[in-house]
Amino acid sequence: MHVPDGFFNAGTSVAAGAVAAGTVTVCLKKASAELNDSAAPLAGLTAAFVFALQMLNFPVASGTSGHLLGGTLAAVLVGPWAGTLCVALVLFVQALLFADGGLTALGLNVVLIAIVPAFVGFAVFRLLRRALPANPGAVVGASGFAALVSVPTAAAVFAVLYGIGGAVDLSFGALLGAMVGVHVLVGIGEGLITAAVVSAIVATRPDLIYGATDLRYRPVTARGAEVAP
Amino acid sequence: MRAHTKLFIAAGLLVGLVLALLLSPLASSAPDGLEKVAAEERFDGTVRDHDLAGSPLADYGVRGVDNGRLSTGLAGVIGVLLTFGAGIALFAGSRALRARAHSPSGGRAAGQPS
Numbered sequence: 001m002h003v004p005d006g007f008f009n010a011g012t013s014v015a016a017g018a019v020a021a022g023t024v025t026v027c028l029k030k031a032s033a034e035l036n037d038s039a040a041p042l043a044g045l046t047a048a049f050v051f052a053l054q055m056l057n058f059p060v061a062s063g064t065s066g067h068l069l070g071g072t073l074a075a076v077l078v079g080p081w082a083g084t085l086c087v088a089l090v091l092f093v094q095a096l097l098f099a100d101g102g103l104t105a106l107g108l109n110v111v112l113i114a115i116v117p118a119f120v121g122f123a124v125f126r127l128l129r130r131a132l133p134a135n136p137g138a139v140v141g142a143s144g145f146a147a148l149v150s151v152p153t154a155a156a157v158f159a160v161l162y163g164i165g166g167a168v169d170l171s172f173g174a175l176l177g178a179m180v181g182v183h184v185l186v187g188i189g190e191g192l193i194t195a196a197v198v199s200a201i202v203a204t205r206p207d208l209i210y211g212a213t214d215l216r217y218r219p220v221t222a223r224g225a226e227v228a229p
Numbered sequence: 230m231r232a233h234t235k236l237f238i239a240a241g242l243l244v245g246l247v248l249a250l251l252l253s254p255l256a257s258s259a260p261d262g263l264e265k266v267a268a269e270e271r272f273d274g275t276v277r278d279h280d281l282a283g284s285p286l287a288d289y290g291v292r293g294v295d296n297g298r299l300s301t302g303l304a305g306v307i308g309v310l311l312t313f314g315a316g317i318a319l320f321a322g323s324r325a326l327r328a329r330a331h332s333p334s335g336g337r338a339a340g341q342p343s
Contacts, residue, residue, distance in 0.1 A: 006277035032323040044316030052245040055253035065257035099279040099287035167275040
């Protein structure tokens with residue numbers, strides 16, 4: 001869903017850039033306030049992993065592909081503030097080094113691929129966690145479904161933004177339908193990949209998952225490892 | 230940081246590198262959802278070439294590496310390592326700045342062994 005240069009008028013690109021810069025600043029403050037000493041390497045790993053997963057385009061329909069956006073995954077793993085920063089960093093690296101995602105569209109891409117999926121995905125994740133029993137399976141299921149929802153939501157936000165400042169006059173309804181339709185399919189892939197990654201970490205180091213800190217199972221193993229010489 | 234956590238990070242980074250090196254060359258090269266919709270709804274005509282389209286890693290390839298799969302895989306490895314390093318710098322840097330701001334004497338700086 002990386003937006004290239006030329007899709008949006010200058011005003012909308014600049015406004016999105018300002019929203020992105022402001023949100024990233026707030027995220028930096030919030031993330032550095034709430035994360036502990038292991039946070040920097042874990043967040044770096046999350047960003048690197050999202051970069052790798054974003055390269056893996058999977059087919060979703062005839063002649064169409066999709067790849068993970070990663071906002072929900074990152075938000076579940078390191079929290080919505082740091083998670084947004086992780087994906088924004090990936091977008092920055094992609095735009096500056098890999099010529100993916102326009103330079104003038106960087107703000108739009110941060111809004112669409114980092115901020116919206118991370119916060120929408122994390123909100124859905126939290127709601128589901130409250131409704132479901134507090135166990136590892138619920139963490140996996142909630143993260144997968146939240147990731148699924150986050151992708152068509154981002155696609156809908158694209159349609160709204162394009163209606164405001166797109167370079168071509170289009171029927172808003174037709175664009176919204178087309179974007180959400182194809183991105184529900186991409187979202188299914190997003191949900192499966194997110195659930196698979198969260199499931200693997202739940203099975204190995206559940207204590208490192210931000211969205212699972214309420215689960216205090218296996219405390220003996222974790223503490224035991226800490227005091228061992 | 231605990232040894233267990235270091236091991237987890239090393240293992241996670243290794244998995245990411247393997248995905249980038251071996252799996253990314255096999256990824257679908259079909260247009261993504263947005264490109265497909267842009268073509269169907271006919272708003273793809275305004276696209277401009279990327280300003281850095283001539284950069285040595287443009288479009289996830291390493292310039293000078295002729296084997297397409299190897300070029301993509303190597304670009305992925307470079308991207309994963311750079312993103313990991315940049316991420317650590319970003320988060321460690323922001324925590325250090327915060328620690329300095331919150332302790333003017335510098336007495337309790339971040340990074341102090343705990």
